[in-house]
Structures are given as C-alpha cells and as structure tokens.
Amino acid sequence: MKFDLILRVGTKMILPFILLFAIYVHFHGDYGPGGGFQAGVILAAGIILYAMVFGLDAARRIAPQGLVELLVPTGVAVFAAAGLPGMFKDFRYLDYGVYGHDFLHAHEWGILIVETGVIITVFSTMVAIFYAFADRGRG
Amino acid sequence: MIRLSEHLPIIQVLVPLFGAILTAFARRGTTAWAIAATASVLAPFVSAAMLWTVFETGRPISYVMGSWAAPWGIEYRVDLLNGFVLLLVSVIGVATISYARKSVAAEIDAHKQAWFYTMYLLCLTGLLGIAVTGDAFNAFVFLEVSSLATYVLIGLGRHRRALLAAYQYLIMGTIGATFYIIGVGLLYVVTGTLNFADLADRLGPAMDTQARPILAALAFMTVGICLKLALFPLHAWLPNAYAYAPSFATAFLAGTATKVAVYLLMRIFFSVFAIAIPASALPVTEVIVILSVAAMFIASFSAIFEENAKRMLAYSSVAQIGYITLGIGLANQLGLSASLIHVFNHALMKTALFFALGAIVYRTGLVNISQLSGIGRRMPLTIAAFVVAGLGIIGVPGTAGFISKWYLAMAAIDKGWWWMVFLIVASSLLAVVYVGKFIEVAYFREPGPDVAEAHEPPISMLLPLLALAFATVYFGIDTRLTTSVAEAAASALLGGAR
Numbered sequence: 126m127k128f129d130l131i132l133r134v135g136t137k138m139i140l141p142f143i144l145l146f147a148i149y150v151h152f153h154g155d156y157g158p159g160g161g162f163q164a165g166v167i168l169a170a171g172i173i174l175y176a177m178v179f180g181l182d183a184a185r186r187i188a189p190q191g192l193v194e195l196l197v198p199t200g201v202a203v204f205a206a207a208g209l210p211g212m213f214k215d216f217r218y219l220d221y222g223v224y225g226h227d228f229l230h231a232h233e234w235g236i237l238i239v240e241t242g243v244i245i246t247v248f249s250t251m252v253a254i255f256y257a258f259a260d261r262g263r264g
Numbered sequence: 265m266i267r268l269s270e271h272l273p274i275i276q277v278l279v280p281l282f283g284a285i286l287t288a289f290a291r292r293g294t295t296a297w298a299i300a301a302t303a304s305v306l307a308p309f310v311s312a313a314m315l316w317t318v319f320e321t322g323r324p325i326s327y328v329m330g331s332w333a334a335p336w337g338i339e340y341r342v343d344l345l346n347g348f349v350l351l352l353v354s355v356i357g358v359a360t361i362s363y364a365r366k367s368v369a370a371e372i373d374a375h376k377q378a379w380f381y382t383m384y385l386l387c388l389t390g391l392l393g394i395a396v397t398g399d400a401f402n403a404f405v406f407l408e409v410s411s412l413a414t415y416v417l418i419g420l421g422r423h424r425r426a427l428l429a430a431y432q433y434l435i436m437g438t439i440g441a442t443f444y445i446i447g448v449g450l451l452y453v454v455t456g457t458l459n460f461a462d463l464a465d466r467l468g469p470a471m472d473t474q475a476r477p478i479l480a481a482l483a484f485m486t487v488g489i490c491l492k493l494a495l496f497p498l499h500a501w502l503p504n505a506y507a508y509a510p511s512f513a514t515a516f517l518a519g520t521a522t523k524v525a526v527y528l529l530m531r532i533f534f535s536v537f538a539i540a541i542p543a544s545a546l547p548v549t550e551v552i553v554i555l556s557v558a559a560m561f562i563a564s565f566s567a568i569f570e571e572n573a574k575r576m577l578a579y580s581s582v583a584q585i586g587y588i589t590l591g592i593g594l595a596n597q598l599g600l601s602a603s604l605i606h607v608f609n610h611a612l613m614k615t616a617l618f619f620a621l622g623a624i625v626y627r628t629g630l631v632n633i634s635q636l637s638g639i640g641r642r643m644p645l646t647i648a649a650f651v652v653a654g655l656g657i658i659g660v661p662g663t664a665g666f667i668s669k670w671y672l673a674m675a676a677i678d679k680g681w682w683w684m685v686f687l688i689v690a691s692s693l694l695a696v697v698y699v700g701k702f703i704e705v706a707y708f709r710e711p712g713p714d715v716a717e718a719h720e721p722p723i724s725m726l727l728p729l730l731a732l733a734f735a736t737v738y739f740g741i742d743t744r745l746t747t748s749v750a751e752a753a754a755s756a757l758l759g760g761a762r
Contacts, residue, residue: 198288198382205281208330218274219330 129178136178143171151244155233161240165247173255181259190256193249200246207238269313273327273340276310276350277393279303284385293377297365300381304361307354307392315347319749326398334398335462341398344753345604349395349527352608356519356615357388359728364512366722367622371422371510380420384516387413391524400448400536401458403528404441407492411437414521417513418505429504436491436501443488450481460531464539471541479546485532486548493525495552495589496559499582503566506578507631511622514574518581519615523607526588530600533592534757543595553593557687559586564694568701573624573631576698577617580657583691584610590688591672598675600754605746606668609739613656613665616732620650623721623729630714633702638711640703642718645726647706649733654699656736659692664739667746 147167154160176184208219216222221235268275283303287296314325324343328334342350364384372380390410394403415437419430452458454474455466471478487498494502502522506514533548543549560583567579588610591603621631623646630636640647656663669688676684720726739746 195289198285201288202282202285205278205285212271212274217328217331218271218278222331 132178136174140171140175143167143174147171147244151240152237154240155236161243162247164240165244166251168244168248169251169255172252176255176259181256185256188252190253193252193256196245196249197253198246200242200244200249202242203245204239204242207235207242269317271327272310272314272317273325273342273396274329276307276314276354276396277389279306279310280385280389280392284382284389287378287382287385290378293369293372293374293381294365296378296381297361297368300364300385301361303385304354304357304388307388308351308358311347311350311354311392314342315344315351315749318342318344318347319752335457335459338402339398339459339461340396341461342396344749344756345530346395346527348604348608348749348753349524350392352611353388353391353395353520353524356516356611359615359619359732360512360516360519363515363619363622363725363728366725367512367626368510370626371512372420376420380417380510383413383416383420384513386410387417387516387521391520394524395527398460399458400451400460400463401445404445404448407441407444407528410521410524411441411492414513414517417517418509420513421508421510423508425504426508429501429508433501433505436498440488440491440498443484443491445488447481447483447485447488450477450484454478454481460536464536467536467541468539475541475545478541482537482541482546482548486529486552489525489529489532490552490555490589493522493529493589494582494585496555496563496582496586499559499563499585502582503575503578506581506618507572507574511618511625515615515618515622518577518618519611522581522585523611526585526592526603526607529589530592530603530757533595534600538595538758549593549595552589556586556590556593557684557691559583560590560687560691561694564691564698567698568694570698571632571634573621573633573636573702574618576633576702577614577621580617580695580698581610581614583695584614584657586691587668587672587688590684591675594672594675594679594681596675596678597751597754597758598671598678600757601747601750602668602671602675604750604753605671605743606665608746608750609656609664609668609736612732612735612739613653613663616649616653616729616736617657619725619729619732620646620653623725624718626721626725627718628715633705635712635714636702637705637709637715638707639715639718640706641711642715643720645720646729649729650706651699651703652733653736654703656740658695658699662737662740664736664746666740667743671747 147164150159150167151161151164172184172188211220211223212218214223221232224234225231280303283299286299290296290299318324324341327340329338368377368380387410390406390413393406397403415430415434418433419427451463454470454477455463457463457466467478491498506518563579563582567576570576570579588603588606591599625631656665659665659669673685673688
C-alpha cells in the first residue's frame, strides 16, 4: 500500500484525531463510558493503522519494539504501585484515600493513576502482539 | 511508617507480584533468577508468621482491600486451613527456585529465561492468592492468573509436544474455570454476595425458596474445581502437561497447583455449602468417594504400564490425588485431617521425585525408564533420594506417606467402611510395582551406554532434592506440625457444619 496516495494522505490526516480521541476516552473514563482499556486499544489501533499503510519499519521507528516490550510490565507496575502509598499511612492496600483530603477527590486521582497503568499495558500489549504476528513469514 | 504485621495477607501476594514485574524488566536470566529467588525466599516467612499468629490467637486474620468493609469489598482471610496451604506453597517455591537456576539455564532458551521466571512468579502469585482470599470471585481471578501462567510454563518445554500439552490443558483448564465461575454467578444471583463467610450465612435461608440454582451451583463448582485438581476421569490433561513441561515447572506444579485446587474444593464444600445445605441434598461426597477409588486403582495401573518416567509419576499423582479426595469424600474429622496431611506430604514427596527425574534429564536427557539401566550407580545420591520419596508414595512406615494413609485408614474405619482399608492397602501395593520397576532398572542392571557419562547433578539441584527426601522421612517420624495443624483445621472446617 506504499504507493496508494489516498490512503497515505488520509491516514496522515486521521491519525492525530485517533490519538486525540484516545486521550479523550482515557480522561473521560471516570465520568462516562471509556477508560484506560478502551483508550489503550484506540491508541494501539492508531499505530497499527500507521504500520499497515506505511510499513512495519516505519511503525517501529515511532514505537520501537524494545520500548513497547518495556511498557508492558510498566503499566502493571503503575497499577500495582498505585495501591502502595496508602499502606504507609494507615490505609489498606488499594485504598486511594491517601491521594487527597476528601474521599471523592482522592479516589478520582487514584482511579486515574490506575487507568494510566491500564492504558500503558493495553496499548503496548496490543502493539507487541501485532508486531509478533506481522513479523511471521518475514524470515 | 508501615506496620508490616497488619498487612501480612496482602504482602503475601504482593511480594511475588512485584517480583514478577521486576523480572519482566530484567532482560537477563541470572538477574531474573536472583529477583525470583528473593521473592520466593521472602514468601514462607510471611506465611509462617500468619500461620503462627492464627495458631496462637485462635482467630483468623482478616484484611479488607482498599478499606471497603467485608461483604462488599474483597476480604483476605487467613485461618488455619489456608495458612497451612500458604506455608506449603511458599516452601515448595523456595525448594524449586534453588533448583531452578541450573535446570532452567539448561532447558530454556537464554532470551526466554527472564520471561520464564516472570511466569513462575505470576503462577506463585495466583496460587498464593487463591489460598489467601476470602472472596469467591477474587479466587476465580487468581485461578486465572495462575492458570494462564501455567499454560506458558508448560508450553516452554523443549519438546514440540509441550505446545500440544499446554493447549490441551488450556482447553480443559478454561472449561474448569468457566464451570467454577458459573457456580459463583448462580450463588451471586441467589444471595447477592461473593464473600465465602457471608455466602455461608445467606445460603441456608435462601435454600428454602431457591434450592435448584444453589444445587446447580454446587454441581458446577465441584466439576470445575475437580477439573483443576485432576480428579479421575477429569485428569486427561495432567499426564502430558507434566511429561512435556520443563523439569522445573513440573516439579513446582506437581507440588502446588493441584494442592491449591484441593484447598479451594475444601473451602467451597465445608466452609460454604456444608453449613447451608444438608449433605443429603446432592450426593456429592458419594460420587467423590467412587471417583477417588477409581483414581487410586486405574491411575496406578496406568503408571505401572507407563514407559516414560515423567508420565509414570504424573499418573501416580492422579492416583495420589485420589487418596486426598477420598478423605474429602469421607467428610469426617479424620478424613479431612488425612486429606490435609496428604496434601502436605504428597507435595513434598512428588516434588522430590520430579526433582530427581529433572536431575537425570539434566545429566543425560533421558526420560524413558528402559534407557536408565544402572543409573543408580552413576548418580547414587539422586536415586537414593528418589527411592526414599518413592517409599513415601507407597506409604512405607517411617515415611510421611505412611502417616497420611494411616489417618485415611482410621477415617474409613471411623465411618465403618472396613473394606475401604483393604482398597487403600491394595492400591498402595500397585505403587510398590511402579516405584519398584524404576528401582529395579536403576540399581539391579548394569549401567548401559546411555548413562555412561552421567554423574551427580550440581549442588544447587542436589541440595533441595536431598532436603525434600529428608523431609519425607522427618515428617514420617515427627508428625507434630502436620497432624496438629491438620486436625485443628479439620475440626474448624467441620465445626462450621454444626
């Protein structure tokens, strides 16, 4: 698809909006439908679209394989570590009360951190799976 | 400052979980092993501290996740029963992680080793999580965490058939987990709660009006968990999974995975259902007794005619699980004690046996019994340890296996089933045949060309093997730890029923 002008220009036009929409879904997650999982999938879909139109090597330049593989455990680490600070201040594990003075605010922050962990892992896992499949048969 | 003693139940799960995350960052096998070893060594201290606290105070430890109070939030609850299981799993973890370094280095590709340790730690996280949680749905989540990690561990075996074995287990394991969650779902619809203790309180009143979904839930959960613990005839996935998995994974899983499933079955039967519904409502225990006896005999026969040593031990595991579930089926105080004691003893013995086979594979690459003639003269300590653990599997007096079978026989007599004692002894004689078959080949034949170069494994593999063989004898003579904890836990389980 390297020489298909419409696809190439179309992709370049639509890509920023895909990424922006992913961020919108991510930060909107605690008010309405959405959240880290959906946002991560949309974000990864952007990279996958880019790879399909401009080729795997071009995609690897903007999302290097090593970085992607590093992000998989990073997201889990963010999620799991979000529960830790409470344990040092007389809260239980996964109690986000430690992140603010009133209950609701603190928990909103806590959930946002958790969702950030989710978006990182979902995005990187999707892209890593795509890379693994796309690499098959390339020798 | 953090008060560790308050947070012990969650720390038990967090230590291997964070270990798994760190190993995923570490790209080198030795670094990953060091992290995995640290996490594995810390785990038994946590579980021992909890078991000690529960034993001393006589009260369970409760920990609510995120400060959400118990029936609504997830509660971690440690009593004697799961404290005992936690200690067992984490001790087996320590023994296997010492064994792992050389064994994994030899059997797993260098660039996969770090991920392999990640999977091991996630598996440990899942197994400890199932044991520590007091919430039916949380148990399902941990069941999936441990199972998914297990499929990868098995699939990384050197033989191509490892992939097929892992796939087989994936299908069966998923069916098992699905059945379990269908049962949990039915209970949630009827009672509106997922907490084990709360379920036990609410099921009784609900039984009058909604008996059918509750009985369906019991049936689904029993079948689902029995798939996971490989009760005959649901054991089909186990022999291949154990035979083709890497040596380290086989030894670890044989000592822990099925044992944790046994724990979950006990928890569901006695802490949840036995309190709420009369035993006559559904003949679950009778069915389990019949299947257990079938397992004891049929799986032992399969072991006798098996040529691959790892598969032989795998079938032996199915047979031994029969003894464990037989104790559950007898459903009296001695029977449950026997089950718990055998969970502990069998984990020690079977892990030792798979360690010995792993050592043979490490030195020779052979698993077929006929090729191992005279191996006892080349690797005397390894085979001696195999013999000790094998005697334990048979149930020879002076080994741990005798204690469990003694309790099991007493439980059968207590119930008035004299004939069951004969069945237990007769099936033990079958174990004499398959263990004896290996010993005959290993000691009484001239060393063949295949084993000419073989010698003792490295000390890091030999030491945990000898330690477990020693433990097999030790717990056959000094039974204070196993019997006192198991009897108290069994009384607590049945105490709820009254």
